[in-house]
Amino acid sequence: MARGLAIATALLAAACTSTGDTAGTAAGDVRTTGVIVSIDTQPWTYDGNAVVQVDTADRGRLQVQLPARWNLCRAAPVDVEAMAVGMRVEVEGAASGEDAVVVCADASHGLVPAAGT
Template sequence: MKPYPTASTVRLTATMGACLALAACTTMPAAPAWVPGQQVTVEGQVATIDTTPWTYDGSAVVTLATPTGSVDVHLPARWNLCKAPPPDNVQALKAGDRVRATGTASEPHTLVVCEHTGHGLHRAP
Protein backbone atom coordinates (compact mmCIF):
# COMPACT_ATOMS: atom_id res chain seq x y z
CA MET A 1 0.00 0.00 0.00
CA LYS A 2 1.39 3.41 -1.00
CA PRO A 3 1.32 6.15 1.71
CA TYR A 4 -0.53 9.35 0.90
CA PRO A 5 0.84 12.74 1.95
CA THR A 6 -0.88 14.26 4.93
CA ALA A 7 -2.21 17.82 4.98
CA SER A 8 0.73 18.95 7.15
CA THR A 9 3.24 17.49 4.66
CA VAL A 10 1.51 19.25 1.78
CA ARG A 11 1.47 22.57 3.69
CA LEU A 12 5.14 22.18 4.60
CA THR A 13 6.06 21.47 0.99
CA ALA A 14 4.04 24.46 -0.25
CA THR A 15 5.56 26.76 2.40
CA MET A 16 9.09 25.63 1.56
CA GLY A 17 8.42 26.22 -2.15
CA ALA A 18 7.11 29.73 -1.46
CA CYS A 19 10.14 30.54 0.71
CA LEU A 20 12.54 29.35 -1.97
CA ALA A 21 10.73 31.40 -4.61
CA LEU A 22 10.93 34.53 -2.45
CA ALA A 23 14.60 33.92 -1.66
CA ALA A 24 15.38 33.70 -5.36
CA CYS A 25 13.81 37.14 -5.89
CA THR A 26 15.87 38.96 -3.26
CA THR A 27 19.28 40.45 -3.92
CA MET A 28 21.97 42.04 -1.80
CA PRO A 29 21.87 45.83 -1.87
CA ALA A 30 24.30 47.34 -4.36
CA ALA A 31 27.41 49.04 -3.07
CA PRO A 32 27.37 52.84 -3.20
CA ALA A 33 28.20 54.24 -6.64
CA TRP A 34 31.04 56.55 -5.70
CA VAL A 35 33.41 58.23 -8.11
CA PRO A 36 37.15 58.00 -7.29
CA GLY A 37 38.25 61.23 -5.59
CA GLN A 38 34.77 61.96 -4.21
CA GLN A 39 34.59 62.92 -0.52
CA VAL A 40 32.32 60.48 1.30
CA THR A 41 30.84 60.07 4.76
CA VAL A 42 29.16 56.78 5.60
CA GLU A 43 27.72 55.21 8.74
CA GLY A 44 27.35 51.52 9.35
CA GLN A 45 28.13 48.55 11.53
CA VAL A 46 31.58 47.01 11.63
CA ALA A 47 31.45 43.65 9.85
CA THR A 48 35.17 42.76 9.81
CA ILE A 49 38.50 44.29 10.81
CA ASP A 50 41.80 43.30 9.21
CA THR A 51 44.86 45.05 10.67
CA THR A 52 47.31 42.45 9.32
CA PRO A 53 48.38 44.69 6.38
CA TRP A 54 49.76 47.20 8.90
CA THR A 55 52.59 44.74 9.58
CA TYR A 56 53.97 45.36 6.08
CA ASP A 57 53.05 49.05 5.61
CA GLY A 58 49.71 48.26 3.99
CA SER A 59 46.33 49.66 4.89
CA ALA A 60 44.16 48.05 7.52
CA VAL A 61 40.65 47.41 6.20
CA VAL A 62 37.50 47.86 8.25
CA THR A 63 34.49 46.52 6.35
CA LEU A 64 31.20 48.21 7.19
CA ALA A 65 27.70 46.89 6.60
CA THR A 66 25.56 49.84 5.50
CA PRO A 67 21.97 50.06 4.28
CA THR A 68 23.31 50.48 0.72
CA GLY A 69 25.82 47.61 0.85
CA SER A 70 29.28 46.75 2.05
CA VAL A 71 31.97 49.45 2.30
CA ASP A 72 35.72 48.92 2.82
CA VAL A 73 37.40 51.65 4.85
CA HIS A 74 41.18 51.72 4.36
CA LEU A 75 43.35 52.99 7.22
CA PRO A 76 46.94 53.65 6.08
CA ALA A 77 49.82 52.31 8.16
CA ARG A 78 51.80 55.54 8.03
CA TRP A 79 49.59 58.06 9.80
CA ASN A 80 52.49 60.51 9.97
CA LEU A 81 51.97 61.00 6.20
CA CYS A 82 48.23 61.67 6.57
CA LYS A 83 46.51 64.95 7.27
CA ALA A 84 43.76 63.11 9.13
CA PRO A 85 44.18 62.30 12.81
CA PRO A 86 44.65 58.59 13.58
CA PRO A 87 41.39 56.72 14.18
CA ASP A 88 40.10 55.94 17.64
CA ASN A 89 41.68 52.71 18.92
CA VAL A 90 41.02 50.36 15.99
CA GLN A 91 41.94 47.33 18.08
CA ALA A 92 39.03 48.17 20.41
CA LEU A 93 36.50 47.98 17.56
CA LYS A 94 34.51 44.80 17.18
CA ALA A 95 31.89 43.43 14.82
CA GLY A 96 28.56 45.14 15.37
CA ASP A 97 29.97 48.50 16.55
CA ARG A 98 28.34 51.49 14.83
CA VAL A 99 30.88 53.82 13.25
CA ARG A 100 31.09 56.83 10.95
CA ALA A 101 33.83 57.01 8.33
CA THR A 102 34.78 60.06 6.28
CA GLY A 103 37.33 59.77 3.50
CA THR A 104 38.11 59.85 -0.19
CA ALA A 105 36.53 57.26 -2.49
CA SER A 106 39.19 55.23 -4.27
CA GLU A 107 36.86 52.65 -5.85
CA PRO A 108 33.07 52.27 -6.06
CA HIS A 109 32.75 50.81 -2.54
CA THR A 110 36.06 51.77 -0.95
CA LEU A 111 37.22 54.88 0.86
CA VAL A 112 40.57 55.92 2.30
CA VAL A 113 40.72 57.85 5.56
CA CYS A 114 43.84 60.03 5.26
CA GLU A 115 43.78 62.91 2.78
CA HIS A 116 42.06 65.73 4.72
CA THR A 117 41.98 66.86 8.35
CA GLY A 118 38.23 66.15 8.44
CA HIS A 119 38.70 62.48 7.56
CA GLY A 120 38.36 59.85 10.21
CA LEU A 121 36.84 56.65 11.54
CA HIS A 122 34.95 57.13 14.79
CA ARG A 123 32.20 55.49 16.77
CA ALA A 124 28.82 56.82 15.68
CA PRO A 125 26.70 58.57 18.29
Protein backbone atom coordinates in the same frame (compact mmCIF):
# COMPACT_ATOMS: atom_id res chain seq x y z
CA MET B 1 66.40 50.44 -3.19
CA ALA B 2 65.69 54.01 -4.35
CA ARG B 3 63.35 52.69 -7.05
CA GLY B 4 61.42 50.65 -4.46
CA LEU B 5 61.13 53.68 -2.20
CA ALA B 6 59.86 55.78 -5.11
CA ILE B 7 57.25 53.15 -5.98
CA ALA B 8 56.13 52.84 -2.35
CA THR B 9 55.84 56.63 -2.04
CA ALA B 10 53.78 56.82 -5.24
CA LEU B 11 51.44 54.05 -4.03
CA LEU B 12 50.92 55.76 -0.67
CA ALA B 13 50.22 59.08 -2.36
CA ALA B 14 47.69 57.38 -4.63
CA ALA B 15 45.99 55.75 -1.63
CA CYS B 16 45.52 59.14 0.02
CA THR B 17 44.12 60.87 -3.05
CA SER B 18 40.43 61.10 -3.90
CA THR B 19 39.15 59.69 -7.18
CA GLY B 20 35.76 61.39 -7.23
CA ASP B 21 32.35 60.30 -6.03
CA THR B 22 28.97 61.74 -6.93
CA ALA B 23 27.36 60.76 -3.60
CA GLY B 24 30.01 62.32 -1.36
CA THR B 25 30.10 65.38 0.88
CA ALA B 26 32.86 67.22 -0.99
CA ALA B 27 34.58 66.37 -4.25
CA GLY B 28 35.59 62.72 -3.83
CA ASP B 29 34.60 62.41 -0.19
CA VAL B 30 32.23 59.79 1.22
CA ARG B 31 30.34 60.25 4.48
CA THR B 32 28.09 57.50 5.83
CA THR B 33 27.27 55.34 8.84
CA GLY B 34 27.16 51.59 9.20
CA VAL B 35 28.09 48.53 11.23
CA ILE B 36 31.57 46.97 11.37
CA VAL B 37 31.57 43.41 10.01
CA SER B 38 35.33 42.76 10.09
CA ILE B 39 38.63 44.34 11.09
CA ASP B 40 41.88 43.28 9.39
CA THR B 41 45.05 44.93 10.68
CA GLN B 42 47.33 42.22 9.24
CA PRO B 43 48.36 44.44 6.26
CA TRP B 44 49.98 46.88 8.72
CA THR B 45 52.67 44.23 9.36
CA TYR B 46 53.98 44.82 5.82
CA ASP B 47 53.19 48.57 5.62
CA GLY B 48 49.85 48.12 3.86
CA ASN B 49 46.44 49.57 4.66
CA ALA B 50 44.40 47.91 7.38
CA VAL B 51 40.83 47.25 6.20
CA VAL B 52 37.68 47.66 8.26
CA GLN B 53 34.61 46.37 6.41
CA VAL B 54 31.48 48.39 7.19
CA ASP B 55 27.95 47.47 6.06
CA THR B 56 26.01 50.63 5.20
CA ALA B 57 22.39 51.14 4.15
CA ASP B 58 23.21 53.67 1.42
CA ARG B 59 26.44 52.28 -0.10
CA GLY B 60 26.47 48.56 0.69
CA ARG B 61 29.66 47.08 2.14
CA LEU B 62 32.55 49.54 2.26
CA GLN B 63 36.20 48.64 2.60
CA VAL B 64 37.48 51.40 4.91
CA GLN B 65 41.25 51.58 4.44
CA LEU B 66 43.45 52.79 7.29
CA PRO B 67 47.01 53.65 6.20
CA ALA B 68 49.95 52.21 8.10
CA ARG B 69 51.76 55.54 8.05
CA TRP B 70 49.45 57.97 9.80
CA ASN B 71 52.27 60.52 9.99
CA LEU B 72 51.80 61.05 6.23
CA CYS B 73 48.05 61.70 6.60
CA ARG B 74 46.12 64.82 7.51
CA ALA B 75 43.49 62.70 9.29
CA ALA B 76 43.94 61.75 12.92
CA PRO B 77 44.80 58.08 13.53
CA VAL B 78 41.83 55.77 14.00
CA ASP B 79 41.67 54.07 17.41
CA VAL B 80 41.35 50.52 16.07
CA GLU B 81 41.68 49.12 19.59
CA ALA B 82 38.35 50.79 20.46
CA MET B 83 36.60 49.25 17.41
CA ALA B 84 34.72 45.94 17.46
CA VAL B 85 32.66 43.85 15.08
CA GLY B 86 29.00 44.84 15.44
CA MET B 87 29.81 48.44 16.43
CA ARG B 88 27.91 51.22 14.67
CA VAL B 89 30.38 53.74 13.19
CA GLU B 90 30.58 56.95 11.18
CA VAL B 91 32.89 56.91 8.15
CA GLU B 92 34.34 59.87 6.31
CA GLY B 93 37.09 59.52 3.74
CA ALA B 94 38.13 59.75 0.12
CA ALA B 95 36.38 57.44 -2.32
CA SER B 96 38.67 54.81 -3.82
CA GLY B 97 36.63 52.94 -6.40
CA GLU B 98 33.02 51.96 -5.87
CA ASP B 99 33.35 50.15 -2.56
CA ALA B 100 36.41 51.58 -0.82
CA VAL B 101 37.15 54.65 1.27
CA VAL B 102 40.60 55.79 2.41
CA VAL B 103 40.76 57.63 5.72
CA CYS B 104 43.81 59.87 5.25
CA ALA B 105 43.76 62.89 2.93
CA ASP B 106 41.81 65.42 4.99
CA ALA B 107 41.63 66.38 8.66
CA SER B 108 37.86 65.70 8.56
CA HIS B 109 38.37 62.06 7.57
CA GLY B 110 37.86 59.38 10.17
CA LEU B 111 36.25 56.20 11.40
CA VAL B 112 34.60 56.78 14.79
CA PRO B 113 31.84 55.23 16.89
CA ALA B 114 28.46 56.65 15.87
CA ALA B 115 26.82 59.12 18.21
CA GLY B 116 24.73 57.36 20.83
CA THR B 117 26.77 54.15 20.57
